[in-house]
Amino acid sequence: MTRHRIMGLLGALTLAAATLAGTAGPANAAAQAPAPAPATPAPGGDVPPAEFGTDWHDPLTPAPPVARPGTRSCEVTLAKAQFRDFTPYRGSYAPPAGCGADHWAAVVLRLDGKVKGRQYDRLGHLSLGGVEILRTSTPQPSPDGITWSVEKDVTRYRDTLARPQPVEMLIGNVVDETYTGVIDVEVTLTFYAAEGRTGPAATPDRVLPLTAPTVTTPRNTERLLAEVYATGSGGGCEEYWYMTTPDAAPYSCKAADGPYREVRVSVDGRPAGIAAPFPTVWTGGWSNPFLWYVTPGPRAFDVQPITYDLTPFAALLNDGRPHRIEVTVAGVPAGQSGWSTPTNLLLWQDEGRKVVTGALTRHEESAPANSSRWTPAAPGGEHRLDTVGGHRLTVAGHLDTSHGRVATTVTRAVHNTSVHRWTDGENRDALTATWTDEETVTRGSTATRTHRAYTMDGETTLGAGDRLRTVLSLGDRADTATLRGGRITEASRLDDRYTGDATYTANVPRDQRHAVATTTARSRLYGAQAPGGCHDRTVTAVQGTVTVDRRRC
Numbered sequence: 236m237t238r239h240r241i242m243g244l245l246g247a248l249t250l251a252a253a254t255l256a257g258t259a260g261p262a263n264a265a266a267q268a269p270a271p272a273p274a275t276p277a278p279g280g281d282v283p284p285a286e287f288g289t290d291w292h293d294p295l296t297p298a299p300p301v302a303r304p305g306t307r308s309c310e311v312t313l314a315k316a317q318f319r320d321f322t323p324y325r326g327s328y329a330p331p332a333g334c335g336a337d338h339w340a341a342v343v344l345r346l347d348g349k350v351k352g353r354q355y356d357r358l359g360h361l362s363l364g365g366v367e368i369l370r371t372s373t374p375q376p377s378p379d380g381i382t383w384s385v386e387k388d389v390t391r392y393r394d395t396l397a398r399p400q401p402v403e404m405l406i407g408n409v410v411d412e413t414y415t416g417v418i419d420v421e422v423t424l425t426f427y428a429a430e431g432r433t434g435p436a437a438t439p440d441r442v443l444p445l446t447a448p449t450v451t452t453p454r455n456t457e458r459l460l461a462e463v464y465a466t467g468s469g470g471g472c473e474e475y476w477y478m479t480t481p482d483a484a485p486y487s488c489k490a491a492d493g494p495y496r497e498v499r500v501s502v503d504g505r506p507a508g509i510a511a512p513f514p515t516v517w518t519g520g521w522s523n524p525f526l527w528y529v530t531p532g533p534r535a536f537d538v539q540p541i542t543y544d545l546t547p548f549a550a551l552l553n554d555g556r557p558h559r560i561e562v563t564v565a566g567v568p569a570g571q572s573g574w575s576t577p578t579n580l581l582l583w584q585d586e587g588r589k590v591v592t593g594a595l596t597r598h599e600e601s602a603p604a605n606s607s608r609w610t611p612a613a614p615g616g617e618h619r620l621d622t623v624g625g626h627r628l629t630v631a632g633h634l635d636t637s638h639g640r641v642a643t644t645v646t647r648a649v650h651n652t653s654v655h656r657w658t659d660g661e662n663r664d665a666l667t668a669t670w671t672d673e674e675t676v677t678r679g680s681t682a683t684r685t686h687r688a689y690t691m692d693g694e695t696t697l698g699a700g701d702r703l704r705t706v707l708s709l710g711d712r713a714d715t716a717t718l719r720g721g722r723i724t725e726a727s728r729l730d731d732r733y734t735g736d737a738t739y740t741a742n743v744p745r746d747q748r749h750a751v752a753t754t755t756a757r758s759r760l761y762g763a764q765a766p767g768g769c770h771d772r773t774v775t776a777v778q779g780t781v782t783v784d785r786r787r788c
Contacts, residue, residue, distance in 0.1 A: 283777035287739075287750040290379035291779025292529045296536060297758040298731070299770035301343050301386045307428040309334040313344070314361065314404045318418040323405040328363055330397055334428040337397035338435035341427040344369060344387045346420055351380025353745070354416025356518040356527075358468050359406030360577070361422060365444035366395045367577040369422075370464045370538035372517050373406060374531060375524045376416050377779075378745075385536045389424070391581065393438040396424070445578035449557035454590045456549050457636050458583035462540035463562050465498045465512050465576050473573025476566070477514050477668055477691065478655060480620050484609040486657060490568050493607030494668075495624035495651055497565040498576070500543050502551065503558055506600055508543030509628050511649040511672040512564070514691055516709060522695055523705040523752075525737040529776035530756040533711040533731045540579075544676050546643040547632030550593030565603065587637025597631035597644070617656045617663070625650040647674045665694035685715045697741065704738040715764075727762030753777050 309331035316324035330337065346369070354376055361369040368389050374381060389396070406418050429435040443450060445461070452459070467473045472488035479490035500508035515534055518527035527535070545560075552558050562576040585591050605624040612618040631644040653668035672687040693707030710732050717725040737752030757773040767788065775783035 281780045281782060283780035283782060285751075285778070287525060287528075287748070287752070287778050289746075290377045291381075292776060292781045293381050294374045294383040294529055294531055294536075295756075295774045295776075295781065295784070296531060297756050297772035297774045298537075299758065299760050299766060299772075301388050302341070302766050303343060303425075304340045304427045304433045306340055306430050306433050307334055309426045309428075311424045311426070312421065313363075313424050314402055314420070314422040316404060316420060318357075318359075318406040318408045318420070319410045321405070321407045323403050326402040327399065328402050329399045331426050334426040335430075335435075337393065338429055339390065339393065339426050340429045340433045340436055341388065342390045342393070342396060343425045343427075344389045344422065345425065346371065346385040346422045347382070348373065348384070348418060348420040349380065349382040350374075350376040350416040350418050352376060352378060352415035352417075354408070354410075354414050354418070356524075357406050357408050357418065358466065358517075359404065360464075361402075361404040362444075362577075363392070363395050363402060364398075364400035365446050366392060366442050366579055367444070367464055368392050368395070370466065370540075370577070371406075372535050372538070373418055374518050374536075375528065377528070383536070387537055390436045391438050392442055393436070394440065394442045396426075439581040440584045441580075441582040443580040443582065445560060445562075445580060448561070449559050450580065451555065451557045452549075452552045452580070452582060453584050454553045454555050455585045455588050456553055456582050457546075457585045457591050457634055457641070459545045459549050459552070460581040461500055461508065461543045461545055461560070461562075461578055462581065463498060463500070463510075463543070463576050463578045464538055464540045465510075465562075465564065465574065466515065466538055467496070467512065467564075467574050468515075468517065471571075471573050473567060473571065474517070475520075476512075476573075477653065478664070478666060480655065481607055481609060484618060484620060485659065486618070486620075487661060490566065490571075492566050492568075492605055493620070493622050494653060494655070495566050495605040495607070495622055497603070497624070497626060497649060498541055499563050499565055500545070501559075501561050501563070502545065502548045504561075505598070506628055507545055507548055507560075507630065508645075509626050509647055509649055510541045510543065511651065511670040511687070511689065512541070513539070513711070514668070514670065514689055514709075516691075516707075521693060521705045521707055522703060523737045523739070525739055525750045525752040526705060526707065526735040526754055528752075528779055529781065530733065530735070530754045530774055532709050532733050533756075544643070544645045546634075546678070547595055547597075547630040547645060549591070549634055550632055551595055553591055553593075566605070585636045585638075591634050591636055593632060593634035593640075595630070595632040596642075597629060599629040601625075601627040612659060617658055620653075620655040622651065622653045622655070641679050642677075644677045645674070647672070649673075662697045663694070667692045680719055682718045683715065684718070685713060687713045701741045701743070702738055703741045704736075706736045707734070709733040715762075725763045727760065727764040729764075730759040732757050751778055755783070 480486040516532040627648040690710035735754040739748040739750035769788035771787035
């Protein structure tokens with residue numbers, strides 16, 4: 236594969252379950268660009284240096300903290316390992332004895348990591364009994380070393396956590412004379428007892444990892460969700476799938492059908508769920524690690540699974556026979572690797588019946604749309620690729636449960652538009668893209684509507700003196716509303732935004748890069764899902780120094 240000119244400058248993320256394939260950021264560049272001006276520190280903020288040194292602030296994410304009840308707690312160490320290669324950590328887990336047998340108010344996972352020297356960003360996963368409970372990536376270290384942490388609510392895996400389980404964790408890594416960073420992590424689980432007025436959390440009755448081509452579900456299943464930890468990574472062009480172009484266009488990352496991707500779930504070969512993948516930018520992304528040293532992009536440390544409601548298919552799956560549930564990524568060139576899609580099934584069972592029957596009553600699908608139009612560059616100008624894609628799926632079914640007939644309808648529509656511009660030689664590379672994912676799930680008289688929108692707007696240029704500049708903004712937004720009888724009873728809004736502007740000298744030793752960068756990450760969450768109903772935090776870093784850390788709620 237012909238690499239981008241800029242892509243060869245830096246390393247990138249490696250998929251833990253795959254063979255090592257080092258790459259770097261996607262886009263490339265052209266014209267000379269000025270360095271971003273240092274920001275004026277906010278009251279109480281530190282004064283940044285003129286350029287990056289050998290150390291910088293530990294990575295910070297402005298995301299809301301995980302809610303923790305004020306009840307008795309017990310802590311279990313799940314994994315403690317140093318990752319130098321592709322050898323997984325394997326251990327054993329047993330639930331704690333002091334905080335309740337198997338019904339807790341909450342369970343919180345925490346990863347604490349540290350690394351120093353020089354290292355790529357790496358992708359990692361953690362599983363219990365084959366059930367993936369965390370997918371994460373790592374920051375790139377300073378020579379002097381950094382520490383970071385990730386927290387995640389894992390209460391929904393109660394069924395798995397209630398029994399002793401084998402533990403497997405891997406953050407695939409390479410340590411040699413050049414890349415010296417050993418990734419040192421410890422992962423703990425904190426269990427919060429259900430006591431007093433704090434009752435046990437509502438969780439699925441069963442959690443099944445989709446580790447084989449077929450699965451047999453309990454015959455009294457009355458609700459069924461699939462969660463897919465879909466990541467395009469592992470080196471190569473699928474790490475930057477949103478920048479790929481059809482074969483005819485003169486660009487170094489190819490995909491015959493262009494950059495449109497869609498994560499699909501099928502049941503016995505029939506489409507059962509569709510979703511837009513989140514365009515994660517890892518901490519070596521866009522050829523410029525200085526953008527991410529302190530403020531990683533949205534979801535980079537906590538890769539969130541895509542959730543699909545498969546309840547309309549429960550009647551078919553309840554026949555006691557094995558069924559094929561498969562996950563595919565549309566748009567990936569045939570035979571090309573780069574996507575990982577570990578999947579869990581979350582099931583709720585009807586305690587009043589041994590067998591729940593019903594029917595799939597509706598299945599309507601639009602023809603998937605995907606078109607990319609390449610406009611060749613005029614002499615000295617830019618190539619342009621315009622892409623439009625989308626798909627719509629509606630499925631419905633009913634189940635005759637011990638508490639009556641329950642009908643479920645799921646409608647989901649995904650859409651993507653992007654404009655990709657680049658010059659010959661890829662010294663300038665720019666992308667403006669939007670993905671939307673709209674879903675309505677109606678169960679009985681209750682409807683939940685979710686509108687998701689992901690945005691990416693960036694440009695990388697390589698100018699005189701090999702000064703490489705990246706200017707980038709990212710957006711992650713979701714609006715959710717629950718309605719009963721047509722009236723809103725619960726609502727929430729997530730709005731995460733990132734902006735960055737970083738410049739450095741490429742093709743020189745680290746101490747000669749003269750790097751400068753200003754980055755801002757803001758996370759806002761309002762409504763039922765936010766602690767106290769409101770979270771609003773902004774973190775700004777200049778040359779690796781935090782100049783703003785503001786909370787508005």
